[in-house]
């Protein structure tokens with residue numbers, strides 16, 4: 165029978181189907197960070213258990229670490245952050261788990277580090293105590309976030325108790341216009357299907373526009389499947405996937421490599437495979453996007469004007485809009501390009517890979533940050549991305565433009581470290597969530613692509629990158 | 633997870649409906665890196681007169697003498713008697729962690745919020761649903777007699793009163809099995825350890841590169 169990519173990944177990891185409809189699914193990789201793992205390790209200790217397969221786990225630090233240079237955990241000022249960082253170090257040492265810690269060039273955001281290391285390769289099941297684990301689905305993996313009890317469960321058993329989700333296909337056909345990036349594609353998709361659109365589904369992204377994207381771009385799209393309501397997003401294997409994985413430190417080598425590639429080539433949805441839901445998107449319809457409200461679905465093309473709540477017939481949506489206007493301090497009907505920005509954040513697991521930094525640097529080159537913009541943070545996703553960017557001279561481009569070049573981490577994506585918005589400030593951000601207070605109490609986030617963020621930094625307000 | 637077979641314990645009455653998980657354990661304590669140690673901050677906003685912060689010495693804080701768990705007669709209680717919709721609100725697993733850490737093994741109420749109900753079973757705490765009438769009766773009995781105790785017998789699915797009269801309760805057979813045997817999800821999955829190893833052998837043949845050290 166014709167199967168989808170998700171069906172194949174599910175079948176390949178099924179350990180046991182239980183009578184009550186649940187199943188035991190084998191987990192190939194678990195990625196661990198400092199915030200959601202402490203209780204899981206403590207649970208193991210209390211029950212006197214050992215990790216089932218130590219080598220399947222990769223740990224690193226990202227959520228809490230400062231992005232200014234520091235040498236060890238004791239230099240972290242905030243006490244709760246410091247304790248969480250030290251606890252991860254203690255736990256990984258005690259259980260013998262591989263950790264890319266402070267000072268290791270491989271340290272970085274979990275979802276940037278794992279594919280970069282080849283820790284995640286096609287055909288795997290991948291989990292992490294973080295909802296954006298879906299990023300790894302770009303490598304044709306079944307990858308999703310889990311809770312703390314489940315982190316412990318995977319540590320102890322290498323399995324998860326799961327129920328099969330429904331299949332959803334999002335097909336983007338056609339050619340993307342100039343200035344339109346993967347970020348714009350996924351924001352557009354969320355604008356079309358809504359933040360609950362993918363509920364209960366595993367989402368596969370397909371079509372010629374997706375095929376044309378680099379792995380970095382595909383990761384950006386899978387990353388935000390969670391904002392589209394799906395726990396997991398994925399893209400089928402093709403040459404671009406295989407070229408990306410080749411030569412990565414933990415990727416298969418020699419004869420294993422050939423055998424792996426042969427298998428990976430089968431990781432595509434079969435002709436005629438059945439999807440429960442199919443969404444067709446025309447690539448030519450997608451323009452550079454800017455989110456204006458407090459949910460990722462409140463997003464519009466940069467040349468649009470803000471919606472008028474009175475014209476919204478759905479009462480629930482209307483009241484959501486009104487609340488968003490109140491929080492964001494914006495006026496219905498105003499032009500997006502009239503929204504001024506106070507800070508700019510280029511980073512996060514959505515857009516902090518080398519290609520993202522290159523796109524921002526193209527815009528920043530030879531230009532200067534607007535005086536009205538207080539701060540432009542450029543935060544690479546990992547130490548290796550940072551190294552690569554510096555080898556290409558991107559750091560100099562940013563610094564000359566008046567941007568700040570930082571150490572890797574989650575940074576202002578969630579403001580658990582000192583990088584924060586002040587109340588009322590508008591931020592052009594390449595991250596994934598524009599919820600109230602996400603980037604700092606009272607902060608106002610606008611989700612955009614790296615190029616659009618850099619352009620806003622230069623102009624002091626949003627601009628259409630296509631006019632530059 | 634600790635087994636739950638039979639609990640003979642002092643009963644503490646919490647006579648309010650819709651107790652939410654934010655009240656059970658306030659958000660500032662979620663920064664903790666532990667699963668234990670939440671007991672001193674269980675019902676923090678009700679128990680103390682000042683605002684609790686993680687890391688503070690709770691023994692020096694002013695107690696709200698009115699609050700039921702601070703009354704001498706309920707010290708050492710292990711069964712909590714509550715009202716309808718207990719445990720509503722946020723899904724935090726810290727709520728059952730805090731109840732357990734404080735010493736509660738069983739909670740009796742006319743109804744529970746779904747997620748909280750599930751989280752209890754993951755942590756060896758037994759939530760028991762009784763009718764509104766039975767709950768009323770129990771509240772009266774606890775109030776009337778200092779040192780009122782109940783025995784919860786899971787195998788028999790009975791709450792036994794001091795005079796020997798029993799109240800039957802329902803429980804899902806699978807969950808009962810897990811509690812009686814002290815099987816958390818992990819314990820249960822580990823019953824399939826052979827199947828997992830068998831599966832791994834096959835994968836190792838097909839995709840050896842997955843199994844790095």
Ligand code: SF4
Nearest residue numbers: 296512513574577578
């Ligand atoms: S960058 Fe943001 S979304 Fe990504 S893992 Fe870090 S905090 Fe989560």
